Amino acid sequence: MIIEILKCHGSGNDFIIIDEMNGQYSFSEEERVVLSKQLAGRDKTVGSDGILFIQDSQHADAKMRMFNTDGSEAEMCGNGLRCVARYVIERLDKEELIIETMKADLPVAHVDDIFDDIVTFEVAIEPVSLSTQTIPLVSNQADHIDQVIEGLPSHLKFTGLSVPNPHIVTVVDEVNVSEVQNIGEKANILKDVLPNGVNVSFLKKVADGQIYVQTYERGVGLTNACGTAMSASSLVSCLLGLNTFDEKILVLNPGGMVQCLVKKDDHGQYFIRLRGNATYEFEASVDFNFANPEQTELLDQTIFEEEIALYDRLATAAKKMV
Structure with a gap:
């Protein structure tokens, strides 16, 4: 086939887009898992952090489904959504539209260059x-803000939140990549505390209005960037007084940079806007054999x-800014 x-x-967080709109392809759920495992892993045919399937939507301009390299489906992917936004905006010749995701229909738009x-x-x-x-996170608190998580090292305090996929964020003076990896792996086997797994981010304040974020992504591992993690970290930076609500935050990451804007309304609800690149690297055809995926070319x-x-x-x- x-x-x-x-x-x-998006920010070095890379994806494979497969366009299923207008019935171009018709994959089973099992085939999506096989495609994700064979195409996306770093040692596989293409290599990426996952696959973005773009589908028709009954009530939005298009629908996004994101599958990780292990074949699991993510609730949301901020960097991936930007890539989907560009693809669909250019395909439909619009400047803004609505993309259906697992948990919500989300507005996206082409904006001024970052x-x-x-x-x-x-x-x-x-x-x-x-x-x-x-999230879910087993805690004796309704909100787990800047506190130790049972089973993780006591010198680290985490804030838990969903955006809507699950995240925990810790503020550190310096980011140690090996520690991010170790804590990320450990957090994702603590099923009695974090039953659905979790994305783990280490946040460092660089300057007023600037933070640096390194993330271990559930189902993937260390990534150059994670859009929802940068959004979650921006909110945490506001909650803990490192940054200010309603002001743009520059978020630096191993793959580049994005901007986040965090708002809080009168009812205590939070809203985040993530702004950044959606860079095309290459297009290609794949000769995929579902009977023998290893033969894919x-x-x-x-x-x-x-x-x-x-x-x-x-x-x-x-x-140079970190």
Whole structure:
């Protein structure tokens, strides 16, 4: 079977897009898992942090489903949503639209460049909840804010939230990548405390209005960036007084940078807007054999060299700011 793919990334968090709109393909749920495991893993045919399936929606402009490299489906993916936003906006020739995700229909829009010549999109990260039941996180508190989590090292205090996928965020003076990896792995086997697993982020304040975030992503591992994690970390930075609500926050990460805006309404509800790149790396055809996935071949690859070079400038600038 020949499958057309598009490789893209948001802040270095990279994905494979497969367009299923208008009945172009008809995969079973089992086939989506097989595709994700064979195409997406770093040692597999293409290599990425996951697959974005774009489908028709009955009530929105399009529907996004995101599958991790282990075949699990994520509730939400902020960086992936920006990539989907660009693809559908260009496909439908619109400047803004609504994308259906697992938990909510979310507005997305083409906005002013975040960096010179970097095509930029803004997406809503919703719904947001601090409730430990929503995450879920087993805690004796209704909201678990800047506290130790049972089973994790006591020198680290975490804030738990869902956006809507589950996150825990800790504030540190310096980010140790090995520690992020170790804590991420440990948190995801603490099923008596975090039954659905969790994304783990280490947050460092760089300057007023600027933070650095490194994330261990559930179902993936260490990533260059995680859109929902950067959004969650921005909210945590406001909750703990490191940043201010209603003011843009520059979020630096190993893959580059994004902007987040966190708002709180009169009813205590939180709203987050994530703004950043959606860079195309290459398009190609894949000759996929579901009977024998290991025989899959990548064909007819076209690389978007200019877009890659432009984003490299942003990534270089971001590294100098950390």
